[in-house]
Amino acid sequence: xxxxxxxxxxxxxxxxxxxxxxxxxxxxxxxxxxxxxxxxxxxxxxxxxxxxxxxxxxxxxxxxxxxxxxxxxxxxxxxxxxxxxxxxxxxxxxxxxxxxxxxxxxxxxxxxxxxxxxxxxxxxxxxxxxxxxxxxxxxxxxxxxxxxxxxxxxxxxxxxxxxxxxxxxxxxxxxxxxxxxxxxxxxxxxxxxxxxx
Amino acid sequence: xxxxxxxxxxxxxxxxxxxxxxxxxxxxxxxxxxxxxxxxxxxxxxxxxxxxxxxxxxxxxxxxxxxxxxxxxxxxxxxxxxxxxxxxxxxxxxxxxxxxxxxxxxxxxxxxxxxxxxxxxxxxxxxxxxxxxxxxxxxxxxxxxxxxxxxxxxxxxxxxxxxxxxxxxxxxxxxxxxxxxxxxxxxxxxxxxxxxx
DNA sequence: TAGTTCATGTAATGAGTTACATGATTAT
DNA sequence: ATAATCATGTAACTCATTACATGAACTA
Numbered sequence: 001x002x003x004x005x006x007x008x009x010x011x012x013x014x015x016x017x018x019x020x021x022x023x024x025x026x027x028x029x030x031x032x033x034x035x036x037x038x039x040x041x042x043x044x045x046x047x048x049x050x051x052x053x054x055x056x057x058x059x060x061x062x063x064x065x066x067x068x069x070x071x072x073x074x075x076x077x078x079x080x081x082x083x084x085x086x087x088x089x090x091x092x093x094x095x096x097x098x099x100x101x102x103x104x105x106x107x108x109x110x111x112x113x114x115x116x117x118x119x120x121x122x123x124x125x126x127x128x129x130x131x132x133x134x135x136x137x138x139x140x141x142x143x144x145x146x147x148x149x150x151x152x153x154x155x156x157x158x159x160x161x162x163x164x165x166x167x168x169x170x171x172x173x174x175x176x177x178x179x180x181x182x183x184x185x186x187x188x189x190x191x192x193x194x195x196x197x
Numbered sequence: 198x199x200x201x202x203x204x205x206x207x208x209x210x211x212x213x214x215x216x217x218x219x220x221x222x223x224x225x226x227x228x229x230x231x232x233x234x235x236x237x238x239x240x241x242x243x244x245x246x247x248x249x250x251x252x253x254x255x256x257x258x259x260x261x262x263x264x265x266x267x268x269x270x271x272x273x274x275x276x277x278x279x280x281x282x283x284x285x286x287x288x289x290x291x292x293x294x295x296x297x298x299x300x301x302x303x304x305x306x307x308x309x310x311x312x313x314x315x316x317x318x319x320x321x322x323x324x325x326x327x328x329x330x331x332x333x334x335x336x337x338x339x340x341x342x343x344x345x346x347x348x349x350x351x352x353x354x355x356x357x358x359x360x361x362x363x364x365x366x367x368x369x370x371x372x373x374x375x376x377x378x379x380x381x382x383x384x385x386x387x388x389x390x391x392x393x394x
Numbered sequence: 395t396a397g398t399t400c401a402t403g404t405a406a407t408g409a410g411t412t413a414c415a416t417g418a419t420t421a422t
Numbered sequence: 423a424t425a426a427t428c429a430t431g432t433a434a435c436t437c438a439t440t441a442c443a444t445g446a447a448c449t450a
Contacts, residue, residue: 013302021401033298042403042438068400068446087300087306092296094296097203110284114285162312177369200407220428220430235410240410265430267429
């Protein structure tokens with residue numbers, strides 16, 4: 001079972017809103033799905049090229065005077081079908097592979113202080129992510145399509161509940177990990193006590 | 198910054214308990230760190246080979262009569278140092294890349310029923326994982342080194358609190374996702390109502 | 395004038411997964 | 423008899439990351 005390239009679905013999903021350049025796709029991805037999905041230029045450009053060969057997208061070059069030319073990609077009917085087929089199919093789960101947990105598992109071989117540092121770090125990272133996600137959430141709740149071009153208000157309004165769910169995932173995810181960090185730190189302090197007694 | 202091979206640390210961590218074959222490493226990994234870390238034979242064997250060249254491990258061939266020969270690997274002083282250095286260093290975080298969330302983000306383009314199915318599936322998967330982890334947890338709590346060879350009781354007893362923390366992580370992780378599924382399903386039912394009115 | 399953003403891409407690298415290949419032994 | 427387990431490995435693949443390369447325009 002050959003693992004399918006998922007970058008293409010993220011790209012097609014973006015192009016399904018409106019035609020864009022590879023650069024746009026990267027920027028918009030970062031600000032919309034960036035909290036749970038990452039893409040690099042080094043992957044976006046080659047995939048766009050391939051998808052054009054396969055007839056999933058078309059491309060238009062826009063010469064911007066002296067500015068560098070923009071290659072604007074548009075999703076085709078075939079591309080939209082391909083995208084929708086994927087969308088209805090079952091998602092592959094990301095398998096957990098956390099280096100922190102691997103180190104923690106072997107925790108007996110180093111000083112508890114180092115473990116504590118790791119957990120504090122992780123907890124702080126989660127806090128930063130949570131703060132970030134709360135801002136996105138607030139933004140999604142307050143802004144009801146004010147600054148959008150008129151014909152796209154419908155599309156964007158219809159997407160918002162789903163976008164919120166992904167943000168909600170992130171919030172619970174990082175809150176959960178932070179709580180675990182705190183609980184583990186508490187456990188560690190018990191171990192320390194036990195050793196000193 | 199070249200991403201470091203992490204398989205080697207998992208392997209060294211196992212060999213740090215006792216000498217083992219590649220086959221043993223796979224089996225023991227599956228049953229100890231398997232809930233947050235996966236390794237394949239196709240990776241373990243080549244990495245062992247490389248680590249032997251680098252002097253991180255040594256190898257002994259044990260001929261088991263007519264049985265296939267076992268290649269038993271032992272960690273060296275150099276290997277142990279390498280392992281401990283990694284253990285004290287800061288872990289790389291796994292970046293989130295959840296196909297379910299990507300599909301959910303684009304949820305407006307398919308029927309809410311399909312989304313509901315996806316969420317139910319995910320919830321069921323989490324339940325299965327939780328059940329599994331609760332058994333591991335119970336096992337870790339009841340068994341206090343009864344069936345272990347005497348000289349290793351100390352090592353294994355000292356590891357247990359850390360092993361429990363990784364199990365606790367898994368429990369909270371899957372419980373968190375399951376709660377999110379339920380909350381999202383509830384939200385979806387609200388959207389449905391709104392559309393029908 | 396120096397740094398950031400706009401905008402495109404290629405090349406190198408590697409890490410990990412999957413499929414393939416072999417063959418004996420043990421349990422059902 | 424057949425399936426699962428013990429036991430080792432190679433080859434293909436591909437997905438994704440990082441570094442490299444270029445150059446204009448805008449901003450502080």
